Amino acid sequence: MSQVLQRTSATGTRATKVIGALAILVMVWVVVSGLILTPQDVVQGESVRIMYVHVPSAWIAYLAFIFTAVASASWLISKKHSMGFDRFAGASAEVGVMFMAITLITGSLWGRLTWGEFWQWDPRLTTTAFLFVTYVGYLAVRRLEGSAEQRARRSAVVAMLAVLEIPLVHFSVVLWRSLHQGATVLNPNGDVKMDDLMLFTLFSGVVAFTLVFVWLVLHRQRTMLLVDIANRQGLDAAIAARKTEGSVR
Amino acid sequence: MKSDSSMPVSKGKVVTAVFLKDVQIELRSRVVTNQVLPFAGLVMVMFAFALDNDDVLQRVAGGLVWLATLFSLLIIVQRSFAIDTADGALDSLRVAGIELSAVFFGKAIALAAKLVALEMVLIFSALVLYRVDVSAIGVVLLVTCVFCATSGLAFVGTLYGGLTAGAKGRETLLPLLLLPVVAPVLIAATRATEAAFGSGGAQTSEGWAWIGLLAVFAAVFGVGGSLAFGSLIDE
Numbered sequence: 001m002s003q004v005l006q007r008t009s010a011t012g013t014r015a016t017k018v019i020g021a022l023a024i025l026v027m028v029w030v031v032v033s034g035l036i037l038t039p040q041d042v043v044q045g046e047s048v049r050i051m052y053v054h055v056p057s058a059w060i061a062y063l064a065f066i067f068t069a070v071a072s073a074s075w076l077i078s079k080k081h082s083m084g085f086d087r088f089a090g091a092s093a094e095v096g097v098m099f100m101a102i103t104l105i106t107g108s109l110w111g112r113l114t115w116g117e118f119w120q121w122d123p124r125l126t127t128t129a130f131l132f133v134t135y136v137g138y139l140a141v142r143r144l145e146g147s148a149e150q151r152a153r154r155s156a157v158v159a160m161l162a163v164l165e166i167p168l169v170h171f172s173v174v175l176w177r178s179l180h181q182g183a184t185v186l187n188p189n190g191d192v193k194m195d196d197l198m199l200f201t202l203f204s205g206v207v208a209f210t211l212v213f214v215w216l217v218l219h220r221q222r223t224m225l226l227v228d229i230a231n232r233q234g235l236d237a238a239i240a241a242r243k244t245e246g247s248v249r
Numbered sequence: 250m251k252s253d254s255s256m257p258v259s260k261g262k263v264v265t266a267v268f269l270k271d272v273q274i275e276l277r278s279r280v281v282t283n284q285v286l287p288f289a290g291l292v293m294v295m296f297a298f299a300l301d302n303d304d305v306l307q308r309v310a311g312g313l314v315w316l317a318t319l320f321s322l323l324i325i326v327q328r329s330f331a332i333d334t335a336d337g338a339l340d341s342l343r344v345a346g347i348e349l350s351a352v353f354f355g356k357a358i359a360l361a362a363k364l365v366a367l368e369m370v371l372i373f374s375a376l377v378l379y380r381v382d383v384s385a386i387g388v389v390l391l392v393t394c395v396f397c398a399t400s401g402l403a404f405v406g407t408l409y410g411g412l413t414a415g416a417k418g419r420e421t422l423l424p425l426l427l428l429p430v431v432a433p434v435l436i437a438a439t440r441a442t443e444a445a446f447g448s449g450g451a452q453t454s455e456g457w458a459w460i461g462l463l464a465v466f467a468a469v470f471g472v473g474g475s476l477a478f479g480s481l482i483d484e
Binding site: 130133134136137140141144145153154157158160161164165168169171172173175176 | 408412416417422425426429430432433436437440458459462465466469470473477480481
C-alpha cells in the first residue's frame with residue numbers, strides 16, 4: 001500500500017491528460033459556437049444560449065446518478081466487494097451533485113427569461129430538485145464515521161433506495177401537476193425541430209461536459225483512494241509507535 | 250423470549266417481541282403521549298397563528314395535518330432508535346442471530362401504532378380548530394388514507410432511523426434523508442385528506458387514486474426496507 005502512495009505523486013495519467021486536453025478543446029468550440037456563431041432563437045432571442053450549458057449539464061447529472069446506482073449495485077452484487085466500485089459511486093455522485101446544481105441554477109435563470117418565473121412547480125423541475133437533495137443526503141451518508149467497508153455498504157444501500165424513491169417522487173409529482181415544455185430533442189416522433197448548427201453545438205456541449213465528467217470522476221476516485229490509503233497508514237503508524245513505546249519499557 | 254435454545258426463534262415471534270418491547274417502553278416512559286402529542290397539537294395551533302384566516306385554514310387543513318405528522322415522525326423515529334443504541338440493545342439483537350428483517354417489521358409496526366395515535370389527535374384538532382367537516386364516505390376514505398400513509402411512513406422511518414442510529418449528527422442527518430423520501434406520502438395523503446374534508450370543493454371520489462399511490466409506496470418500502478435494514482444496521 002505504501003508503495004502505491006509513493007508511486008502516485010499525482011492523480012493524473014496519460015489517459016486523463018488526453019481526456020482533459022480534449023475537454024478543453026471541445027469546450028472552447030462550444031463557447032465560441034454557442035455565444036457567437038449560432039443564431040438567436042425566433043421566440044426566445046439571446047436567452048436560448050443558456051441551453052448549451054443547461055441541457056448538457058442536466059444530461060450529465062442524470063448520467064452521473066445512473067453511474068452511481070450501477071456502481072453501487074455492482075459493489076453489492078460482487079462477491080469481492082471491490083472498493084473501486086464504491087469510490088466510483090462516490091466520485092460520480094459528487095460530480096453529479098455539482099452538475100445538478102448547475103442545471104438548477106441555469107434552469108431557473110432561463111425560466112425567468114422565458115416563463116417570467118425563476119421556478120415553476122412542474123414535475124420535471126420538482127423531481128430534479130428532489131434528486132439534488134437526495135444525493136446531497138447520499139454524500140452526507142458517505143461522510144458518516146466508520147470504516148471504508150461500512151461506508152461502502154451504507155452508501156450502496158442508500159443509492160439503491162434512491163433508485164426506488166426517485167420514480168415514486170416523479171410519478172407523484174406528475175399526478176400533482178404538469179407545465180414544462182415537451183422534450184425537443186428526445187421527442188417520440190424522432191424529428192428534431194432545431195437549426196443544424198444549434199443542434200451540433202448542443203451535442204458538442206454534451207460531448208464536452210461528458211469529457212469533463214469523466215476527467216473529474218477519474219481524478220476524484222484516485223484522490224479518494226489516496227485518502228483511504230493515508231488513513232490506513234496513519235493507523236498502522238500509530239499502532240507501530242505504540243508497540244515501540246511498549247518495547248522500550 | 251422463551252424458546253428452546255436449540256430451535257431458531259420463528260420470525261413471527263421476533264416481530265411480536267420487538268413490537269411489544271417498543272410499545273412497553275412507550276407505555277412506561279410516556280414520551281409520545283406526554284411530549285410528542287402536545288408538540289403536534291402545538292404545531293397545529295401555531296399554523297393557525299401563522300395563517301390567521303378561517304377560510305385558508307379550512308382549505309389547507311389536510312396538508313397541515315400531514316406536515317405536523319412528518320415533523321413528529323422525525324422526533325419519534327429518533328427517540329425509538331436512541332433508546333436502542335444507548336444501551337447497546339441493537340447490538341444485542343444483532344448478535345442474537347435472529348432475522349433482522351423481523352426486527353424491522355417489529356419496529357415498523359410499533360412506530361405505526363404511535364403514528365396512528367398521533368394522526369388521530371391531529372385530525373381531531375383539525376376538525377375542532379380549523380372547523381372542517383367530514384361526510385360518512387369521507388370517513389371511510391380518511392381511515393384508508395391513514396392506514397396506507399402510516400404504513401409507508403413507518404417503513405421508511407424505521408429504515409432511515411436504523412441507518413442513522415448511533416451516527417454522530419443523526420439529529421440533522423435524519424430529516425435530510427427522510428423528508429425527500431416521504432414527499433410522495435405528503436402529496437398523496439394531503440390530496441386524499443382534502444378530498445375527505447371536501448376542501449376547496451374537492452369530491453370524495455377524487456381521493457381514491459391517491460390511496461393507490463400510498464399503497465404502492467408502502468409496498469415498495471416494506472419490501473425494500475426488509476431487504477436493506479439488515480445491511481444498514483449490521484456493522
